[in-house]
Amino acid sequence: MVAQLKTKRKAKAPLQDARKKTKTRHLSAGDLPWKTVSKAHEAGLDAGLEGIMELEEVEGVEVVYEETDAGRIIKFNITEDEPTKKGAKKTAQPHNVETKAGPSRASVEPTVTEERPEERPFDVKALLPAWHQFSLHPQLNRVLYAQRFLIPTPIQAKAIPIATKGKDVVGIAETGSGKTLAYGLPILHYILTQAKVEPPAQRQRRPMRALILAPTRELALQVSSHLNACLNNVDVFSVKMKREEEEPDLGSRLKSKGKSKAKLDSEGLSKARSPPLVSVAAIVGGMSAQKQRRILDRGVDVLVATPGRLWDIMQEDEDLAYDIKHLRFLVLDEADRMIENGHFAELDNIIRLTLKQSEDEAIEPEFEHDEDRNTVAKDLADEQGEMKEELQTLVFSATLSKDLQRNLKKRSRPSRKSSKPASTLDDLLLRLDFRDPNPEVIDLSPEGGVVSTLRESRIDCLTNDKDAHLYYFLLRYPGRSLIFLSSIDGIRRLMPLMELLQLKAFPLHSQLEQRQRLKNLDRFKSMPNSILLATDIAARGLDIPAVDHVVHYQIPRTADVYVHRNGRTARAMRGGFSLLMIAPDERRIVRALLGSLGRQEEEIPDMSIELYLLDKLKARIQLAREIDSLQHKIRKEKHEKNWLKEAAEAMDIELDSGIGLSDDDVGTVAMPSKRQRKTANAKTAALKAELKELLAQPLVARGVSTRYITSGSRSIVDDMIKGKYHENMLGLKKTQAGQDIISRKPREVVKKEEYEEWGGFDT
Numbered sequence: 137m138v139a140q141l142k143t144k145r146k147a148k149a150p151l152q153d154a155r156k157k158t159k160t161r162h163l164s165a166g167d168l169p170w171k172t173v174s175k176a177h178e179a180g181l182d183a184g185l186e187g188i189m190e191l192e193e194v195e196g197v198e199v200v201y202e203e204t205d206a207g208r209i210i211k212f213n214i215t216e217d218e219p220t221k222k223g224a225k226k227t228a229q230p231h232n233v234e235t236k237a238g239p240s241r242a243s244v245e246p247t248v249t250e251e252r253p254e255e256r257p258f259d260v261k262a263l264l265p266a267w268h269q270f271s272l273h274p275q276l277n278r279v280l281y282a283q284r285f286l287i288p289t290p291i292q293a294k295a296i297p298i299a300t301k302g303k304d305v306v307g308i309a310e311t312g313s314g315k316t317l318a319y320g321l322p323i324l325h326y327i328l329t330q331a332k333v334e335p336p337a338q339r340q341r342r343p344m345r346a347l348i349l350a351p352t353r354e355l356a357l358q359v360s361s362h363l364n365a366c367l368n369n370v371d372v373f374s375v376k377m378k379r380e381e382e383e384p385d386l387g388s389r390l391k392s393k394g395k396s397k398a399k400l401d402s403e404g405l406s407k408a409r410s411p412p413l414v415s416v417a418a419i420v421g422g423m424s425a426q427k428q429r430r431i432l433d434r435g436v437d438v439l440v441a442t443p444g445r446l447w448d449i450m451q452e453d454e455d456l457a458y459d460i461k462h463l464r465f466l467v468l469d470e471a472d473r474m475i476e477n478g479h480f481a482e483l484d485n486i487i488r489l490t491l492k493q494s495e496d497e498a499i500e501p502e503f504e505h506d507e508d509r510n511t512v513a514k515d516l517a518d519e520q521g522e523m524k525e526e527l528q529t530l531v532f533s534a535t536l537s538k539d540l541q542r543n544l545k546k547r548s549r550p551s552r553k554s555s556k557p558a559s560t561l562d563d564l565l566l567r568l569d570f571r572d573p574n575p576e577v578i579d580l581s582p583e584g585g586v587v588s589t590l591r592e593s594r595i596d597c598l599t600n601d602k603d604a605h606l607y608y609f610l611l612r613y614p615g616r617s618l619i620f621l622s623s624i625d626g627i628r629r630l631m632p633l634m635e636l637l638q639l640k641a642f643p644l645h646s647q648l649e650q651r652q653r654l655k656n657l658d659r660f661k662s663m664p665n666s667i668l669l670a671t672d673i674a675a676r677g678l679d680i681p682a683v684d685h686v687v688h689y690q691i692p693r694t695a696d697v698y699v700h701r702n703g704r705t706a707r708a709m710r711g712g713f714s715l716l717m718i719a720p721d722e723r724r725i726v727r728a729l730l731g732s733l734g735r736q737e738e739e740i741p742d743m744s745i746e747l748y749l750l751d752k753l754k755a756r757i758q759l760a761r762e763i764d765s766l767q768h769k770i771r772k773e774k775h776e777k778n779w780l781k782e783a784a785e786a787m788d789i790e791l792d793s794g795i796g797l798s799d800d801d802v803g804t805v806a807m808p809s810k811r812q813r814k815t816a817n818a819k820t821a822a823l824k825a826e827l828k829e830l831l832a833q834p835l836v837a838r839g840v841s842t843r844y845i846t847s848g849s850r851s852i853v854d855d856m857i858k859g860k861y862h863e864n865m866l867g868l869k870k871t872q873a874g875q876d877i878i879s880r881k882p883r884e885v886v887k888k889e890e891y892e893e894w895g896g897f898d899t
């Protein structure tokens with residue numbers, strides 16, 4: 137399907153003069169004749185690849201770059217059927233979207249103009265008073281306004297003015313506090329304000345200005361799309377109108393020159409109207425390396441990458457290695473996690489490339505033609521006034537130890553050029569070559585690592601009972617629940633149980649294909665009542681809208697992981713809930729974990745549980761486990777049989793026709809007969825039917841009469857009238873998990889005097 141070219145026109149001249157006028161049209165990316173193609177959203181292809189990267193690929197469009205005061209803009213020459221005299225044949229003719237050159241064939245067309253949103257004035261002082269002091273590029277102000285980020289978060293308020301001054305920053309702030317924009321806005325501001333000079337024609341590749349390293353693929357893709365969203369062109373006036381509709385007094389407060397627009401787009405916010413000025417792309421493992429190389433060949437301004445894939449590509453791509461040596465910004469997002477992921481060596485190697493190369497400390501060029509390239513680049517940079525500026529390093533995380541923060545500030549750091557590979561995170565971060573002698577450390581981490589809008593709780597139970605408790609929790613508190621396990625095996629065991637119990641659950645772990653990982657994440661994001669069973673690859677950075685509950689099914693290994701896992705809920709000042717499921721042998725670890733956050737185990741309150749219902753759920757769990765174990769056995773036997781058959785064929789051996797091979801025949805593998813398999817299948821089917829029946833029965837709390845709803849010791853009629861009754865568990869009120877916690881009484885400290893006062897029964 138090809139979208140028709142549509143532009144709103146405002147004729148400025150009478151039609152009879154049309155032939156003498158120049159046709160000037162301001163088209164936006166949204167107005168281009170895009171073709172609808174199927175693109176796997178879940179494959180993350182929309183992250184970092186939109187806008188500028190794809191424009192050349194629109195049929196019949198020639199892309200022309202032009203530098204303006206507001207940065208580089210892109211214009212399009214489009215081939216389009218022009219309306220001619222009534223009845224005359226239409227012919228395809230190119231016309232200029234924005235003509236500056238003398239009259240061409242377009243001179244016969246009437247002048248049509250439309251104000252580009254980015255060209256309209258934007259009154260930051262009136263519309264975004266809290267951001268005004270930062271003097272950000274107008275494009276960024278527009279997007280902040282459109283996204284309704286009207287007030288900077290504390291880390292943004294502290295870090296942005298410092299980073300825009302060119303200082304190195306180490307930022308530590310609670311999860312979900314807007315760290316991405318705290319480092320992203322200064323970078324985009326710099327590039328948008330600097331991108332005035334068209335690179336010379338001989339250099340095809342845009343020089344990379346910023347490299348952002350993130351520990352996981354999902355986080356890298358998310359950062360890339362978050363920054364890309366800042367580059368969308370936004371019709372602020374539509375946004376303002378929409379806001380005025382919602383807040384009628386806003387109009388008088390924020391008087392503006394904006395003309396009314398008849399139609400708002402679906403969200404009333406950001407309609408992509410012209411292409412982004414800066415290109416941001418992500419390269420991550422698990423996705424086509426070839427495609428990612430192609431993106432790099434075209435050049436990107438901001439590259440977001442995971443260290444593993446970046447290092448892989450860099451080894452074959454000298455230009456990329458060159459770019460990294462000449463970066464303007466280096467960002468480590470969630471630096472402390474990068475090490476955990478086993479990317480230590482890659483990260484170390486990448487960081488080495490960013491070390492300053494003073495005359496006496498010059499690192500030998502490691503790549504062919506490097507010297508030539510240096511000379512060309514230097515000429516080019518001098519021409520552009522670049523490269524005189526030094527690399528700026530920004531390190532952000534929600535958890536960075538105080539010791540490390542102190543050490544990072546120290547001037548006497550270990551020799552950066554040491555050939556010995558770094559062996560610890562501290563080593564590696566201390567290697568970072570802050571050009572700034574006094575990098576700014578901004579530590580806004582909350583006391584005890586807990587975000588103020590988070591409610592924590594715990595359930596103490598036997599390991600074997602965790603499934604039933606989890607099932608109870610999920611039924612009792614429907615919503616978006618992110619369940620963390622420490623092992624992939626645990627997820628593999630729980631997934632079939634969830635399916636059998638008819639819960640909408642998706643797995644997320646490193647052994648899934650990247651495509652599947654993103655697909656599952658997308659599904660979880662889009663369903664308000666769903667479950668994500670994840671390992672700690674989902675613990676950091678992921679910004680999933682409105683996660684209601686985080687459940688630590690298996691307790692986290694460290695305090696940092698606890699903080700980051702919890703950080704997937706209660707983001708951006710929203711409320712959130714976290715639940716620790718603690719088995720007796722895990723209590724010691726929980727105590728230590730909380731201790732290292734300066735907290736006590738007793739501070740975490742218990743979750744109240746309706747034991748009567750829990751017992752009923754245990755029966756369902758038991759049945760689901762039985763079915764799963766039978767199914768597992770059948771699958772295993774089938775697999776072994778196939779394997780045996782293939783092996784026999786390969787060795788040219790004939791198998792016993794009955795396949796009822798004895799143990800001796802096939803080593804330790806005892807093959808079931810056809811009859812045995814049939815019996816097993818029938819048993820599974822019977823158990824499944826039994827479970828189905830159980831699942832269909834309502835869960836009724838003790839004391840509730842289902843026959844006469846006004847009787848029983850627990851009348852549910854009032855709740856039913858008020859619409860507060862629980863759909864899954866009859867007799868219970870519909871409540872939020874946070875409302876059902878029971879504070880643990882702080883342990884009473886018995887005062888010494890009380891002993892002394894006690895005189896025994898005799899007295």
Ligand SMILES: Nc1ncnc2c1ncn2[C@@H]1O[C@H](COP(=O)(O)OP(=O)(O)OP(=O)(O)O)[C@@H](O)[C@H]1O
Pocket residue numbers: 284285286287288289292309310311312313314315316317533534676677678679703704707708
């Ligand atoms: N100034 C702002 N006002 C309101 N919301 C904001 C603002 N800045 C960012 N956000 C939103 O807050 C959410 C969290 O932001 P972000 O992912 O950058 O947090 P973070 O601090 O990096 O979290 P984590 O430590 O978990 O990685 C995002 O949805 C983002 O769009």
